[in-house]
Amino acid sequence: MTVIATESLSKRYPRVTALDRLTLDITPGVTGLVGANGAGKSTLIKILLGLSPATEGTARVLDMDVHTEGAAIRERVGYMPEHDCLPPDVTATEFVVHMARMSGLPGTAARERTADTLRHVGLYEERYRPMGGYSTGMKQRVKLAQALVHDPRLVLLDEPTNGLDPVGRDEMLGLIRRVHTDFGISVLVTSHLLGELERTSDHIVVIDGGKLLRSSSTREFTQHTASITVEVTDTDAHPDGTAALREALARAGLSPQSPSEANAPGAGHLLTLPLDDESVYDTVRDAAAELGLGLVRMEQSRHRIAEVFKERSGADAA
Amino acid sequence: MPPERTAPAPAAQRGQDVIHNIGYRSYEGPRLGRSYARRALFTQSLRGAYGLGRSAKSKVLPMLLFAVVCVPAAIIVAVAVFAKQKELAVGNAEYVLMLQPVIGIYLAAVAPQAISLDLRFKTTPLYFSRPIERGDYVAAKYAALSAALFVFTAVPVLIMYIGALLAKLDFGEQTKFLAQGIVFCALFALLHAGIAGFIAALTPRRGFGIAAIIVTLTIPYFLINALQAIPGPDSHVVGWLGLGSPGTLMDGIQSSFLGGDSQFPYGAKPTGGEGIAYLLVYVLLTVGAYLLLTRRYRKAGL
Numbered sequence: 311m312t313v314i315a316t317e318s319l320s321k322r323y324p325r326v327t328a329l330d331r332l333t334l335d336i337t338p339g340v341t342g343l344v345g346a347n348g349a350g351k352s353t354l355i356k357i358l359l360g361l362s363p364a365t366e367g368t369a370r371v372l373d374m375d376v377h378t379e380g381a382a383i384r385e386r387v388g389y390m391p392e393h394d395c396l397p398p399d400v401t402a403t404e405f406v407v408h409m410a411r412m413s414g415l416p417g418t419a420a421r422e423r424t425a426d427t428l429r430h431v432g433l434y435e436e437r438y439r440p441m442g443g444y445s446t447g448m449k450q451r452v453k454l455a456q457a458l459v460h461d462p463r464l465v466l467l468d469e470p471t472n473g474l475d476p477v478g479r480d481e482m483l484g485l486i487r488r489v490h491t492d493f494g495i496s497v498l499v500t501s502h503l504l505g506e507l508e509r510t511s512d513h514i515v516v517i518d519g520g521k522l523l524r525s526s527s528t529r530e531f532t533q534h535t536a537s538i539t540v541e542v543t544d545t546d547a548h549p550d551g552t553a554a555l556r557e558a559l560a561r562a563g564l565s566p567q568s569p570s571e572a573n574a575p576g577a578g579h580l581l582t583l584p585l586d587d588e589s590v591y592d593t594v595r596d597a598a599a600e601l602g603l604g605l606v607r608m609e610q611s612r613h614r615i616a617e618v619f620k621e622r623s624g625a626d627a628a
Numbered sequence: 629m630p631p632e633r634t635a636p637a638p639a640a641q642r643g644q645d646v647i648h649n650i651g652y653r654s655y656e657g658p659r660l661g662r663s664y665a666r667r668a669l670f671t672q673s674l675r676g677a678y679g680l681g682r683s684a685k686s687k688v689l690p691m692l693l694f695a696v697v698c699v700p701a702a703i704i705v706a707v708a709v710f711a712k713q714k715e716l717a718v719g720n721a722e723y724v725l726m727l728q729p730v731i732g733i734y735l736a737a738v739a740p741q742a743i744s745l746d747l748r749f750k751t752t753p754l755y756f757s758r759p760i761e762r763g764d765y766v767a768a769k770y771a772a773l774s775a776a777l778f779v780f781t782a783v784p785v786l787i788m789y790i791g792a793l794l795a796k797l798d799f800g801e802q803t804k805f806l807a808q809g810i811v812f813c814a815l816f817a818l819l820h821a822g823i824a825g826f827i828a829a830l831t832p833r834r835g836f837g838i839a840a841i842i843v844t845l846t847i848p849y850f851l852i853n854a855l856q857a858i859p860g861p862d863s864h865v866v867g868w869l870g871l872g873s874p875g876t877l878m879d880g881i882q883s884s885f886l887g888g889d890s891q892f893p894y895g896a897k898p899t900g901g902e903g904i905a906y907l908l909v910y911v912l913l914t915v916g917a918y919l920l921l922t923r924r925y926r927k928a929g930l
Contacts, residue, residue: 361756381662381759381761385758387757389757391753395750395753396749399683399686400682409758411672412754413758413759414661426653460655461655492652493654494652494654
């Protein structure tokens with residue numbers, strides 16, 4: 311079964327082509343839609359909600375045609391916009407109840423579902439306060455709640471981590487994961503950061519310039535791209551700690567490399583390692599300890615779409 | 629394929645007590661669709677126009693203004709009852725026209741609240757990503773604004789009717805006045821809600837909306853009134869000039885068709901042909917304002 315299926319979907323405006331013969335098949339689960347700004351993510355969402363006719367091609371959402379069954383689709387799909395959309399003088403409860411009724415839920419059900427949903431997204435006493443005083447994180451939660459309040463079968467989340475600090479970002483990503491695992495609702499989430507979608511999504515679709523660049527399961531994706539960055543201190547015994555570690559790791563059967571942006575400040579002290587499995591972390595730790603080097607950092611690299619491009623152009627050249 | 633859940637599969641396999649995941653409850657109840665959503669939006673907006681369901685602060689102004697339009701009606705009625713008058717001092721339509729400044733302030737407070745806020749805070753995409761469509765949204769908002777204004781003007785008219793009956797004035801005649809008054813209030817509400825709604829939709833800024841509505845409803849009215857006083861009492865120009873503002877337009881309609889006294893200088897009434905012109909301009913303005921309002925939302929998508 312597919313949740314979203316498009317067939318050579320195109321959207322052309324007089325001056326730009328927003329989507330160019332996009333063919334997608336999205337199955338239940340969390341799907342990350344990655345693309346730079348202007349890649350066509352928002353256009354795709356508009357078409358999927360039946361609000362903007364495609365220039366050519368077809369799209370089906372939950373097995374309903376976007377062109378003819380838009381209203382039925384919008385009844386069973388939730389949408390969280392990228393921008394701010396909350397009136398400041400209303401409380402979260404009042405607002406979400408109203409939105410539930412706009413989705414067709416009768417009064418009592420709307421109030422019950424609102425209380426449930428706000429609790430699930432992690433809003434408690436705050437929900438009785440006007441939303442004008444909320445932090446960005448709380449606002450994002452209300453926006454998510456209004457998209458979930460009518461128990462949709464699919465939610466479209468447009469850049470839900472926008473404007474959040476790292477902790478808020480992690481919480482939001484965890485919440486999105488739960489929308490699928492705990493609530494049983496399929497998710498299409500857009501972002502321009504590939505790294506953060508890798509952690510939440512089952513499947514990742516990369517589009518650029520309205521064209522499909524890549525569509526594969528997250529596991530397949532990370533196998534090719536996951537790596538860690540390591541930085542160590544220099545000691546008296548090893549004046550160049552980085553070089554010493556590089557040798558030690560090479561002996562241990564790993565293939566450490568200098569980072570791709572070699573001329574970036576401090577890049578000389580960094581090593582990147584392909585993250586084949588979890589034991590890589592242990593190997594690095596042990597090697598550093600043996601040499602008596604201080605481990606400054608060891609972090610999973612965040613991939614940006616640029617790397618997908620690079621990989622692609624590399625593949626083209628080969 | 630049913631979606632996977634974090635249901636306690638391992639626990640179930642062990643055959644021990646199963647802790648069911650009751651965290652999230654799905655909704656199996658009815659989904660009432662577009663027409664229900666339209667009605668709900670209408671009710672919410674209508675209540676909002678009187679500050680109901682909103683903060684205590686936002687109730688003050690609408691309720692105060694509502695009292696301001698009702699109290700004079702009660703006084704007129706009280707005078708009629710105690711002085712045993714043969715008729716009320718002021719006709720229904722006249723009364724509404726006299727209170728136009730108050731109505732203008734009310735509309736200026738209510739229309740931006742009902743219409744500009746959704747545009748300003750970009751809430752409209754949340755509506756249009758639901759079964760409700762642009763046409764439904766505009767219809768519900770326009771109907772709510774009209775209904776709020778109708779209640780605002782028709783309640784004083786009703787007070788005067790009840791008072792007239794208490795003063796033992798002629799029942800048949802008073803009922804006829806009431807019917808004419810109600811029709812006038814409805815026409816008045818439809819036109820003014822259209823104009824105020826359209827102006828409010830033009831600007832997402834509430835302050836601008838308030839100012840623009842007051843200006844549009846008052847300046848042309850006083851300007852036309854002044855201009856009408858210039859030509860002599862026999863001039864036909866007075867009637868034609870009356871087409872120039874919403875207030876004088878409504879005045880002409882009530883004196884031509886609804887048996888009221890004209891507020892024009894010298895008590896001039898639009899004559900036959902002019903009367904038709906008044907109706908035409910009325911329809912044109914009301915329908916035009918509604919279509920422009922709908923047009924405003926064509927671009928207000930996601």
